[in-house]
Amino acid sequence: MQDTGKNIIIAGVGGQGILLFSNLLSKYYMKLGYELKISDVIGLGQRGGGVESHFRYSTKPVLSPFIKAGDVDFLLSFEQTETLRYLHCMKEDGVIFSSTFELSTSSVNTRLEKDMPESKTELIKKSGKKTFIIDPEENKSPDFDISKMMNIVMLAFYAEFRGYSHDEMIQIVKDSVPEKFVAGNLKAYEKGISIARAQLAEK
Amino acid sequence: MKTEYKTTTMKMMNGNEAVARGAFEAGVKVASGFPGTPSTEVMDYTQQRYPDIYCEWSTNEKVGLEVAIGASFAGYRSFAVMKTVGLHVAADALGGAAGSQINGGLVLVVGDDVGRIAGDDYNDVRHYGNMFNIPVLEPADSQEAKDLMVKAFEISEEYTTPVILKITSVICKTTSGVAIDENQTYEAKCRVKYPVSFSKVIMTTMMMNAKGSEHPKLTKCFNDFPAHMKRLAADCNDFDINRLELNGKKIGVITAGTPYFYTKEVLPDASILKVGMVMPLPEKLIRELAAHVEKLYVIEDGHDIMEKNIKDLGIQVIGKELFPKFPEMTRFIPDVIEEKLVPDAPKRAILEGIPFRLPVSCAGCSHLFITQVLKKHKIKAAADVTCGLIGCFPHMEAYSLQKCMGSSIALAHGYNVATDHKENFVAMIGDGGFWATGINGLMNLIFNDSRSTTIIVDNSCLAMTGGQHIASSDFGFNYKPENKLEITKVCEAIGVKDIVTVDAYEYENLEKAILNAVNADTNSVVIVKKPCVTKFKLPKETPYSIDQVLCTQCRKCINIGCLAIESKKGKDGKVEIVINEDLCVGCGLCSTACKFDAIKS
Numbered sequence: 001m002q003d004t005g006k007n008i009i010i011a012g013v014g015g016q017g018i019l020l021f022s023n024l025l026s027k028y029y030m031k032l033g034y035e036l037k038i039s040d041v042i043g044l045g046q047r048g049g050g051v052e053s054h055f056r057y058s059t060k061p062v063l064s065p066f067i068k069a070g071d072v073d074f075l076l077s078f079e080q081t082e083t084l085r086y087l088h089c090m091k092e093d094g095v096i097f098s099s100t101f102e103l104s105t106s107s108v109n110t111r112l113e114k115d116m117p118e119s120k121t122e123l124i125k126k127s128g129k130k131t132f133i134i135d136p137e138e139n140k141s142p143d144f145d146i147s148k149m150m151n152i153v154m155l156a157f158y159a160e161f162r163g164y165s166h167d168e169m170i171q172i173v174k175d176s177v178p179e180k181f182v183a184g185n186l187k188a189y190e191k192g193i194s195i196a197r198a199q200l201a202e203k
Numbered sequence: 204m205k206t207e208y209k210t211t212t213m214k215m216m217n218g219n220e221a222v223a224r225g226a227f228e229a230g231v232k233v234a235s236g237f238p239g240t241p242s243t244e245v246m247d248y249t250q251q252r253y254p255d256i257y258c259e260w261s262t263n264e265k266v267g268l269e270v271a272i273g274a275s276f277a278g279y280r281s282f283a284v285m286k287t288v289g290l291h292v293a294a295d296a297l298g299g300a301a302g303s304q305i306n307g308g309l310v311l312v313v314g315d316d317v318g319r320i321a322g323d324d325y326n327d328v329r330h331y332g333n334m335f336n337i338p339v340l341e342p343a344d345s346q347e348a349k350d351l352m353v354k355a356f357e358i359s360e361e362y363t364t365p366v367i368l369k370i371t372s373v374i375c376k377t378t379s380g381v382a383i384d385e386n387q388t389y390e391a392k393c394r395v396k397y398p399v400s401f402s403k404v405i406m407t408t409m410m411m412n413a414k415g416s417e418h419p420k421l422t423k424c425f426n427d428f429p430a431h432m433k434r435l436a437a438d439c440n441d442f443d444i445n446r447l448e449l450n451g452k453k454i455g456v457i458t459a460g461t462p463y464f465y466t467k468e469v470l471p472d473a474s475i476l477k478v479g480m481v482m483p484l485p486e487k488l489i490r491e492l493a494a495h496v497e498k499l500y501v502i503e504d505g506h507d508i509m510e511k512n513i514k515d516l517g518i519q520v521i522g523k524e525l526f527p528k529f530p531e532m533t534r535f536i537p538d539v540i541e542e543k544l545v546p547d548a549p550k551r552a553i554l555e556g557i558p559f560r561l562p563v564s565c566a567g568c569s570h571l572f573i574t575q576v577l578k579k580h581k582i583k584a585a586a587d588v589t590c591g592l593i594g595c596f597p598h599m600e601a602y603s604l605q606k607c608m609g610s611s612i613a614l615a616h617g618y619n620v621a622t623d624h625k626e627n628f629v630a631m632i633g634d635g636g637f638w639a640t641g642i643n644g645l646m647n648l649i650f651n652d653s654r655s656t657t658i659i660v661d662n663s664c665l666a667m668t669g670g671q672h673i674a675s676s677d678f679g680f681n682y683k684p685e686n687k688l689e690i691t692k693v694c695e696a697i698g699v700k701d702i703v704t705v706d707a708y709e710y711e712n713l714e715k716a717i718l719n720a721v722n723a724d725t726n727s728v729v730i731v732k733k734p735c736v737t738k739f740k741l742p743k744e745t746p747y748s749i750d751q752v753l754c755t756q757c758r759k760c761i762n763i764g765c766l767a768i769e770s771k772k773g774k775d776g777k778v779e780i781v782i783n784e785d786l787c788v789g790c791g792l793c794s795t796a797c798k799f800d801a802i803k804s
Contacts, residue, residue, distance in 0.1 A: 026378070030215065037344075040378075048560070063464040106562075106596075106598045110758075110762065110764075
């Protein structure tokens with residue numbers, strides 16, 4: 001194995017399928033024989049609270065369940081306010097994958113605090129890291145509900161970026177999600193590949 | 204001879220799942236307890252995976268622990284699961300069991316919310332170890348969570364004591380590999396050693412008054428619990444769950460739980476004593492490490508309990524003077540150790556000005572309808588521990604008093620007797636809180652001839668912890684329709700004069716019912732019915748939307764506190780109040796709040 005392991009943070013808000021995402025990814029890395037530690041930090045509140053998953057795979061036993069700031073290789077974020085919370089955690093050559101989806105915060109909604117004046121997408125782009133931005137609005141499709149399946153779109157994007165086998169990943173998706181969602185998820189996966197290919201060709 | 208097929212495989216499990224597996228391997232017969240984040244799923248996994256184990260969610264933690272104690276006296280291994288806040292409720296039961304004769308192993312699985320990840324304040328279950336002089340085990344990963352669960356039962360029986368297995372929000376929610384034998388079969392373990400088991404009150408009476416007596420009627424009541432604990436304290440120096448890793452001489456660290464791994468990662472050259480049992484501590488091993496290193500630190504989650512216990516042994520250690528405790532530090536992470544103990548560690552700071560997220564109710568939650576009525580009519584009220592406590596936060600401002608689970612009815616009663624019933628201070632309580640301990644508050648106010656209005660939110664489950672069943676649910680581990688308790692009937696039987704039941708979504712009826720109850724000159728209960736939207740996945744109605752021409756941005760709708768209503772900057776930079784159609788369930792509450800007819804289906 002050339003890749004001895006990586007540290008990944010998966011972030012977003014409750015209800016975006018972050019736990020499913022880390023579950024699917026863990027199955028892929030287990031098949032490759034890696035040791036894993038996945039820590040899901042779910043915040044206070046029912047729906048819409050911040051969720052972060054620390055995902056570590058390695059050829060050696062993984063020690064800390066939390067990734068130290070500065071040690072993150074990949075940040076996969078489904079909500080852009082949440083993306084901002086982890087910019088300082090990235091390695092120098094870390095890579096960011098971020099959706100432009102935004103769930104406004106209750107504190108801004110009720111004017112307990114002001115929203116950031118700058119565009120959050122621009123702040124992410126200006127972080128100095130290699131960044132891929134995925135806009136769910138631009139990629140809406142009648143074949144699947146991108147608001148619910150961004151996790152699968154992101155999984156495909158990540159798999160394409162890392163050069164992983166899509167066949168194996170698709171098989172894991174098929175084996176893991178309920179029958180009635182398989183068709184939609186496969187469409188979402190295809191979409192993810194095509195977005196990734198277009199963006200990678202640009203860079 | 205029986206052929207043994209031992210096939211060890213690695214399974215990915217989170218801490219809760221691993222504890223359940225440990226219960227299976229230990230041959231547990233009875234599991235009881237009360238839901239509480241982060242440890243709720245210990246019960247869920249036990250019930251789903253291991254049908255041989257009798258499982259119940261009890262009415263509250265105290266009842267849960269008492270059930271386990273009874274099962275243990277019958278000779279069967281049993282455990283009770285709860286969060287530390289719940290153990291406060293069950294503490295009397297634990298005090299009764301501590302130091303008493305134990306037949307079948309008795310283990311308390313208790314979840315500590317280190318880091319307030321689930322929103323608790325910083326409780327630390329290990330205080331109970333000190334207070335009641337009982338052992339506390341703390342795993343560092345899923346493998347240990349399983350192994351220590353088994354070990355806990357062995358210690359419980361060998362040293363005749365209840366044992367606490369402390370798990371944390373990090374352990375519970377971290378998934379890692381666990382080696383298990385797939386062919387292992389279930390065997391309930393049973394051991395009856397003592398004919399009686401009494402609380403320490405009875406035993407200490409015997410110890411003080413009947414010293415030297417050999418009469419079996421006296422000696423059977425006597426359990427020399429101090430001797431058992433002394434023996435455990437001596438033996439634990441040789442337990443393999445307490446591990447001394449002698450390495451460099453500069454830094455020594457005594458640690459337990461996940462902080463062990465943070466330490467290993469940040470300080471690979473340090474000498475470490477990793478304790479699997481944090482109470483009592485292995486004194487010999489601590490002294491050995493202290494003699495080996497120049498500087499000795501304690502790195503522990505939660506309060507400074509190991510630190511104090513080590514200092515009590517006369518050993519100098521550095522702990523909270525370097526690592527401040529809650530609320531200065533919300534959780535131990537590797538970064539904190541690096542910052543304090545690694546010279547020239549790079550400083551990394553989070554970007555400034557990122558807006559924070561206060562908790563918000565799910566779209567369509569019945570609690571939003573109630574807070575809307577209370578706010579509209581400026582009715583003063585106490586909230587309970589329920590999803591409805593979100594109404595206490597500053598973006599909602601619906602309640603002025605809130606304490607612990609089941610408290611609101613008694614809180615309101617206290618307020619009302621102190622103010623001579625001049626203002627009817629209302630209690631809002633969830634159905635879970637009502638059955639847990641709130642029902643006592645209601646009985647109390649009736650026979651003390653008080654009056655109060657109580658709003659009971661009947662959403663058919665314990666919503667906040669993920670929808671576990673309660674006494675009035677239509678489902679459950681041991682559910683039978685004929686055994687379901689009716690909130691209305693119980694309130695009637697207790698003697699409440701005025702009881703009304705309303706559907707939360709019938710806003711006008713709800714408003715009328717609450718106002719009638721508040722204005723009445725008697726005690727009253729308003730039962731607000733609506734199944735939890737999240738647990739029961741209620742069918743969605745057509746989503747509502749805001750007409751931007753009619754909207755004056757008065758924000759009446761946003762102040763409801765619904766997750767689906769957002770204040771958003773459009774692409775042109777202008778702020779709009781919008782309804783997120785993916786989240787909206789079409790309950791229509793916001794349309795009743797809008798004075799400008801801007802919100803329509």
